[in-house]
Amino acid sequence: xxxxxxxxxxxxxxxxxxxxxxxxxxxxxxxxxxxxxxxxxxxxxxxxxxxxxxxxxxxxxxxxxxxxxxxxxxxxxxxxxxxxxxxxxxxxxxxxxxxxxxxxxxxxxxxxxxxxxxxxxxxxxxxxxxxxxxxxxxxxxxxxxxxxxxxxxxxxxxxxxxxxxxxxxxxxxxxxxxxxxxxxxxxxxxxxxxxxxx
Ligand code: 5GP
Numbered sequence: 001x002x003x004x005x006x007x008x009x010x011x012x013x014x015x016x017x018x019x020x021x022x023x024x025x026x027x028x029x030x031x032x033x034x035x036x037x038x039x040x041x042x043x044x045x046x047x048x049x050x051x052x053x054x055x056x057x058x059x060x061x062x063x064x065x066x067x068x069x070x071x072x073x074x075x076x077x078x079x080x081x082x083x084x085x086x087x088x089x090x091x092x093x094x095x096x097x098x099x100x101x102x103x104x105x106x107x108x109x110x111x112x113x114x115x116x117x118x119x120x121x122x123x124x125x126x127x128x129x130x131x132x133x134x135x136x137x138x139x140x141x142x143x144x145x146x147x148x149x150x151x152x153x154x155x156x157x158x159x160x161x162x163x164x165x166x167x168x169x170x171x172x173x174x175x176x177x178x179x180x181x182x183x184x185x186x187x188x189x190x191x192x193x194x195x196x197x198x
Contacts, residue, residue, distance in 0.1 A: 030132060
């Protein structure tokens with residue numbers, strides 16, 4: 001088992017890093033970029049009850065599981081954290097592979113939602129918590145509202161959620177601004193103590 005990170009050892013790479021942030025800030029894009037460019041980082045593969053999208057591979061992007069299987073994983077305490085995301089599907093981090101990766105000495109990254117990050121804060125307080133922030137409010141709004149096809153009510157609901165999510169920044173140890181994916185990826189990798197091999 002790698003040594004626990006002492007309080008105040010901010011410069012030392014923590015064994016587990018949690019990446020969270022508001023909806024549509026680009027967490028998925030940054031973690032895809034990490035996966036492609038920094039294979040030294042062990043990226044947790046979440047379980048989810050949603051169906052795969054085109055191009056998603058079971059066991060690589062997610063473990064796609066049934067509702068019953070997800071319930072079994074939760075009830076047998078196999079999830080480090082889990083949450084219902086966007087009021088629809090359940091997503092969770094299987095605990096055993098994370099522990100194994102830490103024991104093997106890999107820098108571990110969890111890309112999860114805010115509710116999940118708060119649970120990890122309780123169960124794994126020595127983890128490092130990174131908030132991925134938009135460069136500014138207008139950028140987040142345009143990413144959130146996309147093609148502008150939503151109703152006024154839906155639009156207001158998404159903006160209200162975004163305001164609440166942005167306010168969570170103060171709960172985190174570090175903020176990375178997602179102004180450019182490549183740059184944000186490099187900053188995150190450096191935080192994990194990993195450098196580009198290319
Ligand atoms: P998507 O369905 O677009 O791949 O992901 C939707 C959301 O689920 C993203 O905000 C992502 O951070 C979150 N998510 C993915 N995996 C997990 C997980 O294991 N736990 C939690 N709490 N959220 C997750």
